[in-house]
Amino acid sequence: MERKEFIANTAKSARAASRVMAATSGEKRNQAILAAARIVEARGQEILAANAQDCAGAQDLPQATFQRLKVNETKLQEIARGLEAVAALPDPLGKVKLRRLLDEGLELTQITCPLGVLAVIFESRPDAATQIGSLAIKSGNAVLLKGGREAQGTNAILVDALRAGLLEAGLPVDTVQLLEGREDVDALLALDDLVDLVIPRGSSELVRYIQSHTKIPVMGHAEGICHVFVDIAADATKAVQIVHDSKLQYPAVCNAAETLLIHAGAAPRLLPLIAEDLRQAGTELRGCPRSVALLPGMKAATDADWDTEYGDTILSVKIVDSLDEAIAHIHAHGSGHTESIVTEDIAAADRFLAQVDAAGVYHNASTRFADGYRYGFGSEVGVSTGKLHARGPVGLEGLLSSKYLLRGQGHRVADYAGKNAKPFLHKDLKP
């Protein structure tokens, strides 16, 4: 059988599994996840051996990637505890979002339900397989997982553990399936009638590639170009600390700041302090002409700098004449991820929060707070810079849809139309 056909059949079996999962109890779904946790522990040595082999074949990966790939005893325990934590989350399905009596005996209920079939493409970290797989089971979705090639051996056993857990709970094993190469992903992206949502977790290149090669909705973010705006009324200590944390607490991630905007009225007072702090921490600054004039020796920024996600200890710096100019720069160059203002002027902060169009808009806080765990979601499926469905850090609810249930007693629309039409009650009931 051709691989394309095989992937189509894989997706069809996922669709069939998702139909069963949608109508299961939360108890059963938790049972599967807890069984998987036990199986991961029981098959620990096997997982470590497979991972050792994966690692042996990945010696030429960058050091950071290699570290994410590695599974040791501690990581194994974390994976099992992670599964238990997902089982402990409240059941996301069947939650009543609206309950309304349309008329006597005619009751409308809107409840949460699974999306259906998810495809998640991730890189390197094998613990992503169990995390995403268990979140899919928890939310009654089927999932097609495509991990990094370098982690294929480890992923295979972890996915196998999830499937064994499903089997133990009497649920369809095809709820979680592992794909293999780039070719599989391409075949998958064509199946917009069988897959409901693609979640790419990885490089901007990966996300952009997927966005431009499928009609399936994609949840994710290709870029994180975040700004910190230091207003004229900024407190010096807060400005230094927030810029430092936003840029340096973890420069490689999407919610790290790439550009510092600073009000012309604050630059002479604050830019030297901020720059000194960042330079001591080894940060390269690239400034607009006015910044360079203020701090000679600073490297000059080019136009491309304002649109660059460095993912590194580099920060572009631009002096602006007003809050409006800062907002205009953010709208022209930002990626709609997370934007922060540092100011003691509440009116300026309120205006920034109201006018900036981004998933997260902050006042006197580091952009690095944009994260599902820090927001208290218990789990994070990803971060979305799209404005539909889910925006910002996305928890389990990003994997849900809803449906309307209507329970009647033979009700006909004809009775509510024309002359002598019965009026609707539209009486909201407690969910």
Added chain:
Amino acid sequence: MERKEFIANTAKSARAASRVMAATSGEKRNQAILAAARIVEARGQEILAANAQDCAGAQDLPQATFQRLKVNETKLQEIARGLEAVAALPDPLGKVKLRRLLDEGLELTQITCPLGVLAVIFESRPDAATQIGSLAIKSGNAVLLKGGREAQGTNAILVDALRAGLLEAGLPVDTVQLLEGREDVDALLALDDLVDLVIPRGSSELVRYIQSHTKIPVMGHAEGICHVFVDIAADATKAVQIVHDSKLQYPAVCNAAETLLIHAGAAPRLLPLIAEDLRQAGTELRGCPRSVALLPGMKAATDADWDTEYGDTILSVKIVDSLDEAIAHIHAHGSGHTESIVTEDIAAADRFLAQVDAAGVYHNASTRFADGYRYGFGSEVGVSTGKLHARGPVGLEGLLSSKYLLRGQGHRVADYAGKNAKPFLHKDLKP
């Protein structure tokens, strides 16, 4: 200037207007809508004259389409009252969806906000221009409207009235703009960086065309293939009434039923009654072989019938052996719009409601109830059969996104990481 460039500039001016609208008060937005209502009344004669000219040029349209195009004094009053009704709706913006203290002095709020720039493509009815235009203003979005060519003259004045209303309220007039031909639509569909959502309201062909020609998210439904399943335990009167209403109350619309599924154990008892009722009302039935055997003289259905939205007084009929077979048929041939079971067996009804994957799943009620007004939404933007963002009849909330505001006092992520990490509070506050 080339037309393509003109449309890109139009979309850019819409984006700029949307930035302003997002930060306006509900009062201002209502002021604009109420002013538009007054202007529509004041310019009534002009609108009637333009409409008469539109109608004169559209004599060869089908009668139903021609009727929708026509504006008379009564219609004019309805348009003005419709605008006032939109102004009277509660402000959808800035509603708090989540409020949480992440730590002392660090407060997270998730609020509703506009999507940004909408493009709405509709056919014939000029009152759609004011309805959609006012809903966009109400929700702080900018909108590009493309109405039917045959209504261009009427639409031009109605859009002008909305723009005059915006001007009177001191809001950007480019919040509402009118496009002209099919060429404009094609140019628009390429602007996925400037338009946030396309809503096609019209034929299945229109919706399918748009879905396959743009990367902008599309909210709508290409098809409505709805089923009524008459279970073995169905009440005869309810079965006859619900099938009748689902098929005949308004056969041309998407929530009308196209296929009757009937349990083999109920068919001998109920199919003759249902068929007799439908035939008396002039409905053509197309049956599976077993239906035809039961009711000779019934036309035989072909495979294509199970996938056909007749939009007419035609109903396909299939006898199934079980609830499971009914559900499998619905998943194989349905469009995920609205599905109904007729039964007195609560367990069967509950299973149908839990297992059927559609925007609306009904028990003992006509599929025709699937509608924003009947659901009590006050307004309807459209009906979505997609599972993301909005599903089923969509009210104003379908035009909204959300954003996270975080207010701190210089908070840094570094303090919550590593050893000596501060724990988060994650204390939910009242919205």
